[in-house]
Amino acid sequence: xxxxxxxxxxxxxxxxxxxxxxxxxxxxxxxxxxxxxxxxxxxxxxxxxxxxxxxxxxxxxxxxxxxxxxxxxxxxxxxxxxxxxxxxxxxxxxxxxxxxxxxxxxxxxxxxxxxxxxxxxxxxxxxxxxxxxxxxxxxxxxxxxxxxxxxxxxxxxxxxxxxxxxxxxxxxxxxxxxxxxxxxxxxxxxxxxxxxxxxxxxxxxxxxxxxxxxxxxxxxxxxxxxxxxxxxxxxxxxxxxxxxxxxxxxxxxxxxxxxxxxxxxxxxxxxxxxxxxxxxxxxxxxxxxxxxxxxxxxxxxxxxxxxxxxxxxxxxxxxxxxxxxxxxxxxxxxxxxxxxxxxxxxxxxxxxxxxxxxxxxxxxxxxxxxxxxxxxxxxxxxxxxxxxxxxxxxxxxxxxxxxxxxxxxxxxxxxxxxxxxxxxxxxxxxxxxxxxxxxxxxxxxxxxxxxxxxxxxxxxxxxxxxxxxxxxxxxxxxxxxxxxxxxxxxxxxxxxxxxxxxxxxxxxxxxxxxxxxxxxxxxxxxxxxxxxxxxxxxxxxxxxxxxxxxxxxxxxxxxxxxxxxxxxxxxxxxxxxxxxxxxxxxxxxxxxxxxxxxxxxxxxxxxx
Numbered sequence: 001x002x003x004x005x006x007x008x009x010x011x012x013x014x015x016x017x018x019x020x021x022x023x024x025x026x027x028x029x030x031x032x033x034x035x036x037x038x039x040x041x042x043x044x045x046x047x048x049x050x051x052x053x054x055x056x057x058x059x060x061x062x063x064x065x066x067x068x069x070x071x072x073x074x075x076x077x078x079x080x081x082x083x084x085x086x087x088x089x090x091x092x093x094x095x096x097x098x099x100x101x102x103x104x105x106x107x108x109x110x111x112x113x114x115x116x117x118x119x120x121x122x123x124x125x126x127x128x129x130x131x132x133x134x135x136x137x138x139x140x141x142x143x144x145x146x147x148x149x150x151x152x153x154x155x156x157x158x159x160x161x162x163x164x165x166x167x168x169x170x171x172x173x174x175x176x177x178x179x180x181x182x183x184x185x186x187x188x189x190x191x192x193x194x195x196x197x198x199x200x201x202x203x204x205x206x207x208x209x210x211x212x213x214x215x216x217x218x219x220x221x222x223x224x225x226x227x228x229x230x231x232x233x234x235x236x237x238x239x240x241x242x243x244x245x246x247x248x249x250x251x252x253x254x255x256x257x258x259x260x261x262x263x264x265x266x267x268x269x270x271x272x273x274x275x276x277x278x279x280x281x282x283x284x285x286x287x288x289x290x291x292x293x294x295x296x297x298x299x300x301x302x303x304x305x306x307x308x309x310x311x312x313x314x315x316x317x318x319x320x321x322x323x324x325x326x327x328x329x330x331x332x333x334x335x336x337x338x339x340x341x342x343x344x345x346x347x348x349x350x351x352x353x354x355x356x357x358x359x360x361x362x363x364x365x366x367x368x369x370x371x372x373x374x375x376x377x378x379x380x381x382x383x384x385x386x387x388x389x390x391x392x393x394x395x396x397x398x399x400x401x402x403x404x405x406x407x408x409x410x411x412x413x414x415x416x417x418x419x420x421x422x423x424x425x426x427x428x429x430x431x432x433x434x435x436x437x438x439x440x441x442x443x444x445x446x447x448x449x450x451x452x453x454x455x456x457x458x459x460x461x462x463x464x465x466x467x468x469x470x471x472x473x474x475x476x477x478x479x480x481x482x483x484x485x486x487x488x489x490x491x492x493x494x495x496x497x498x499x500x501x502x503x504x505x506x507x508x509x510x511x512x513x514x515x516x517x518x519x520x521x522x523x524x525x526x527x528x529x530x531x532x533x534x535x536x537x538x539x540x541x542x543x544x545x546x547x548x549x550x551x552x553x554x555x556x557x558x559x560x561x562x563x564x565x566x567x568x569x570x571x572x573x574x575x576x577x578x579x580x581x582x583x584x585x586x587x588x589x590x591x592x593x594x595x596x597x598x599x600x601x602x603x604x605x606x607x608x
Contacts, residue, residue, distance in 0.1 A: 169268060170222040173261060177227040180257045186234055188215075195237035198521035202462035203284070204373050204403040205277055205338040206233075207331050210381065225274035228265055231258050232278035235285045239571050249289035249573055258282055271305030273335060279305070280338050283346070288525055288572040292349040296358075299346060302339055303358050311336055324388040325367075327379035333388075334369050334376075337407045341462075344413045345525045348469065349574075353421045361418070362411050364393035369407060371400040398452045402460050405449060406524075409463035409470075412441050416470040424481035432493050435478050439500070442471050461519075465527035468504060472533040475500045476540075483544065498544070501537050502552060508534040509557045512564050520571065528568050532578035535561040539585050 196208055206229070214226050235254050249255060262278055279302040286295035306312075311332060325333065343358050370376045370388035379385050390396055392411055396404055415438050424431055446467040453459045475497035482490035482497070508530055538552040538561075545552070553561075562582065568575040 170224040173224040173265065174218065174222040174227040177224075177231045177257075177261060180254065181231065181234060184234070184254055188230075191230065191234045191237055194521070195233045199233075199236050199281070199284070201522045202402060202406065202524040203280075203338055203341065204369070204401070205280065205331070205334045207327065208377050210327075210331070224265055224269070225272050228258070228261055229274045229278045229281075231261070232281035232285075236281050236288075239285075239288070249285075250291055250294070255282075255285060255289075258285075266301070266305070271308045273309075273332060276302050276305050276309075276311075276335055277338075280335070280342055283342060284525070287342075287346050287349070288528075288574050290349075290574040290577045292346065295346050296350075296355055299339065299342055300358055306336065306339065324370075324384040324386060326382050327376055327385050328381040330370055330376050330379075330385045330388055333367060334403070337369055337403075337410075340414075341406060341410045344410045344417065344466065347417050348526065348529050353417075357414075357418070361414055362392060362407075364391065366392050368392055368394060368396070369404045371396050371404050373401045373403065400452075402462055405460055405463040406466065409445055409449075409466040412438070412445055413466050413470045415441070416474050420473055420477040424477070428481075428487070428490065431481075432478070432489060435474060435493070439471065439474055442467050442474070446471070461522060461527050462524040465524055465530050468508065468530050469526050469533060471500065471504055472530070472537060475504075476537065498541065501541060505534045505538050505541075505552060509553065509560060512560055515564075517567075520568070523568070525572075525574070528565075528572060528575055529578075531561045531564050531568075532575070532582065535565075535582045536585060539582075 192208075192212070200206065200208070211226075211229070214223065215230065217223070218226050231254070235258055258278075259282065262275070262282060266275060279298055283295045283298040283302065286292075286298060340359055340362060347355065347357075367388070368390040370385045371390060372387050375386045376388070387400075390404065392408060396408075419431070419434055419438060422431060446464065449460050449464050449467065453464075478493055479497035479501065482494040485491065485494070512531065535558065538558060541552040542549075551558075562579060565575045565579050565582075569579065
């Protein structure tokens, strides 16, 4: 009989050794009876030539020298040695491996060795469950282990999660997520603190109290949905320095792991609220990292999951007029508005207007998020949230928080993005009137925001930047369409747009001069986009005015826009692309012949 060497891949497990002995002894007995039937009657003695059997009984423990100064205990098993499988870095092209694989069947979900991360700042700091409650993995069945232990020995977390049994899915995926976070020097407290002070300030879709409770509960019973959401929060809370040379965000280890596990979770367990929220955060990372096409597809997948769950803001239309909603319903509602807001942001990079809209246009009767975030965050799941009965057309109170105001600004931005897709020559008169109406909505919204914030623009950074960006896009659309027209009404419209663009550029410079740098992490993507629009349109107006006119911006003011964008690029790569676009526009900008738009007295009278 052949004599094989066996490697114990999962540590000392007595039940596995006993099972292996039974398996091998049973096989030996079958071989003995077969030889009796064939007339041999005897079993070959030890040391004789091996027969036809493919397994041998090996009951004695051996110690095999694997490496210098290291000994590996080898117990009886029936799985032959096989070479290591490919690592995750070879499959997913990550810049570095995801770290050690944890194979002990009794390890707790958030228990990681401190050697996984320099300095010992691991996820051990999570809130502990009561002392009487201990969470450990259930032991797998012997039959399942004998066929999979050698594969799990050399596989990384993402490879193992793709092949686990359904009952172990949550535990395996959660272990993979936290291994990735540990290797990225993740800290639970740091992720929570940074996320809820930065992204959460303008994209308020996750209820902090409920999330912390679910993380604590996942120590007792693993929850893959919470683990994926935590990984997505880390992705946007602590971005890397995107100003590095040749840095490719699409190959970042955390991003690759988040995309893979999110896709695996969606295909294995179906849609859920947490999966939609994590998809929104992944799409936000892709947008800020200047991967616009992938961000659009990721958000489309989130919308598909929302539709599968029946999540539609129209479900709350009319109902919120008479009563407030519960805290859990409020989180669903905010998640939908988060998709609406992010769609407006992602469409900013679609400068050719080629992508179709994903979500329907909200109506004036749709329910707004609660006007005070703290009321929602400190309410129980079934408790009614005060201030959640306002609708889009409501005049919100002065102390209303940023997110409900951002929803109102997002609706007006949606009107702008829909209007600029229409060819101006289809019906110039109708489009001019529509531009005037939408511009009036933008000015009213922006005026109220600036009045309520009392000069502190960082308080309403998201809604203010959406209004400013919408005004830039609207007047750029009208100016380009009417600049060379000989029609009197078109010339008046061009002059209005020209004055409006100059005023918006001046507003942006004033805001940047007084902007406190400590609030940089709180900036929304639309706020990062506004300095880029101001710089590009200042170059455009200089070309229109000609060489004989003074520049729209003085040299120091234009340099302020560039320096600001370069400073922003330390966090998000998209601003680096903005700077490159501005530099290319400067290189090819040739002054146009001066266009006289002030020759008509009635235009001057209108502008006054």
